[in-house]
Every structure is written in C-alpha cells, then in structure tokens.
Amino acid sequence: MKKQFVTMSLLLSTTCLLLSACKNSSGETSITKLTPNEMNAKSKTIENMQAAYKGEVTATAKYAEYAKTAETEGYHNIALLFTAVSAAESIHATNHKAVIENSGATVPDIKPEFTVKSTKENLKEDINDEAYEATTMYPDFIKTATLAQNDLAVLSLTYAMKTEKKHKYFFEQVLGYINSNTLNSLPSTYFVCPVCGNTYTTAPRHCDFSLTDKEKFLKFD
Numbered sequence: 001m002k003k004q005f006v007t008m009s010l011l012l013s014t015t016c017l018l019l020s021a022c023k024n025s026s027g028e029t030s031i032t033k034l035t036p037n038e039m040n041a042k043s044k045t046i047e048n049m050q051a052a053y054k055g056e057v058t059a060t061a062k063y064a065e066y067a068k069t070a071e072t073e074g075y076h077n078i079a080l081l082f083t084a085v086s087a088a089e090s091i092h093a094t095n096h097k098a099v100i101e102n103s104g105a106t107v108p109d110i111k112p113e114f115t116v117k118s119t120k121e122n123l124k125e126d127i128n129d130e131a132y133e134a135t136t137m138y139p140d141f142i143k144t145a146t147l148a149q150n151d152l153a154v155l156s157l158t159y160a161m162k163t164e165k166k167h168k169y170f171f172e173q174v175l176g177y178i179n180s181n182t183l184n185s186l187p188s189t190y191f192v193c194p195v196c197g198n199t200y201t202t203a204p205r206h207c208d209f210s211l212t213d214k215e216k217f218l219k220f221d
Contacts, residue, residue, distance in 0.1 A: 041148035046105045048141040049096050049153055052160065054110050055133070056093035060086050061112040066126075070119045077186040078119060078174055084190035084220040085167050088197035092163065095156040095196075102152060123175045130168035134161055159196035162209055166199055189221040 063086035070079040100107050116122065138161035145153035177183050187201040194217070195210040203214040 038147060038149070041144050042150065045141075045145045045148040045150050045153050046100065046103050048144060049100050049103075049156075050105070050108050052138075052141060052157065053093055053096040053100060054108055055137075056089045056096060056160065057110040058112040058114060059089040059129075060093055062086075062114040062116075063089060065114075065116050066119070066122045069116055069122065073119050075119055075183070077183070077188055078123075080188070080190055080220050081170055081174060081186075084192050084199055084218075085170070087192045087218055087220070088163055088167070088199050091192070091194060091197040092156070092160040095159060099150075099152045099156050103150075120175065120178055123171050123178070126171045127168055127175065130164045130171065134164040134168060138164065159198075159209055163197045163199060170199070189219065191217040191219055194218055 063082045067079040067082035067086065070076075070082055097107050117125070138157055142154055142157045142161065145157060174186065177185055189201065191200040191203040191214070192198070193200075193207040193210055193212050195212045196207060198207050198209045200217075203217050203219075205214055206212065207214075207217075
C-alpha cells in the first residue's frame, strides 16, 4: 500500500515536470520532437494494446465456457473461479479498449476462438497461458508503452499483468486440489475489483492495485 502511494506521488510529480517543461521562458508552449525510437514505440504500443484487447476478449468468453464445463463435471467451486476470472478479463478488455479509443485508433472486432476440453486439461492450459502473459507478453508491452510515454497504456497493462499472476496461482492451486483429491479445500467465494480486475478469495479493505473500496467489489459465491 505504501509503495502505491509513493508511485502515485512520483507520477504526479512527473506530470508537473512535464507540464512545466512544455513552457519556454516567454510562457509559450514548445513542441518536443520525438526520437525515431519513441515514434516507433508509440505506434507499436497501439498494436500491442489491440493484441492485448483481443486476448482479453477471448479470455472473457473462454473462461465463461470453462465455467459451464466445470459445473457440468460437478466442480461448482472451480466454476466460480472461472466465472470470477472471466469477469476480471472483461475488465481488462474494457480498460484496454479505453486506451485504444483514447489514442484515436481502431478497436478491433473480435470473434473469440478457443477449444474447450475437460476441466483438468483446461486448467493446465490456463496455467501456461497466464504464465506467458504475466512474465513475457505484458512486461514487454509495458516496456514499449513506457518508452512511448503512454501512461494510460502502462496503467492498463500493469493492472492486467499483476492480475494474471494471481490467476496463475489460483489455477495451480485448484489443479493441485484435483490431483490430490482435496477439492473440499477450494474457496467458495471470490471477489473482483471492478477497476483493475484484481481477484481475491477474501476482500481487503481496499484493492491492492487500484485502492478501490471493497464495497465496490464484484462478489461470486
């Protein structure tokens, strides 16, 4: 929590510095020329946001279907997890879409494509997918967005990256319960922050990522 306040303060300070840097001694606004790398990063960031949006829209639909399969197989609490994760991915998609729209770029029309297998197989695939997004895809996207000085993109991508790490943990935990036949240990309630998608089994007073009050959390039980 303390680190988040420090980060927010740094962002505010940076914003003030950028605003003051745009004024010359006569009070007129000056134009800062972008380097070739920064120009490439700006266009690449939009491409990355479109790709991230596609992934999150697909994940939203995929996890909703996985929930139905889990329910059919008698895994009610696993279905709850998939439903909560689907909601979180939808929030990420909405955030990414806002960044794309803010840039004036085209929001892609997505038709989700995925394969539904057994719940155990779905979980194994989910762990790999979430690991890739959390440790490779989103960190790379954030580096590019940072170079492009696109703070909104950095924020949206960071929310998603941090949440995917938690989803990976949840999926690993659930798969372990299945393998050890200890499904009675599964959580029966999940909470999702409506701002960043952060997912919990027990709601804190405020979201760890966005500081959103727990009263606004989405509850799945």
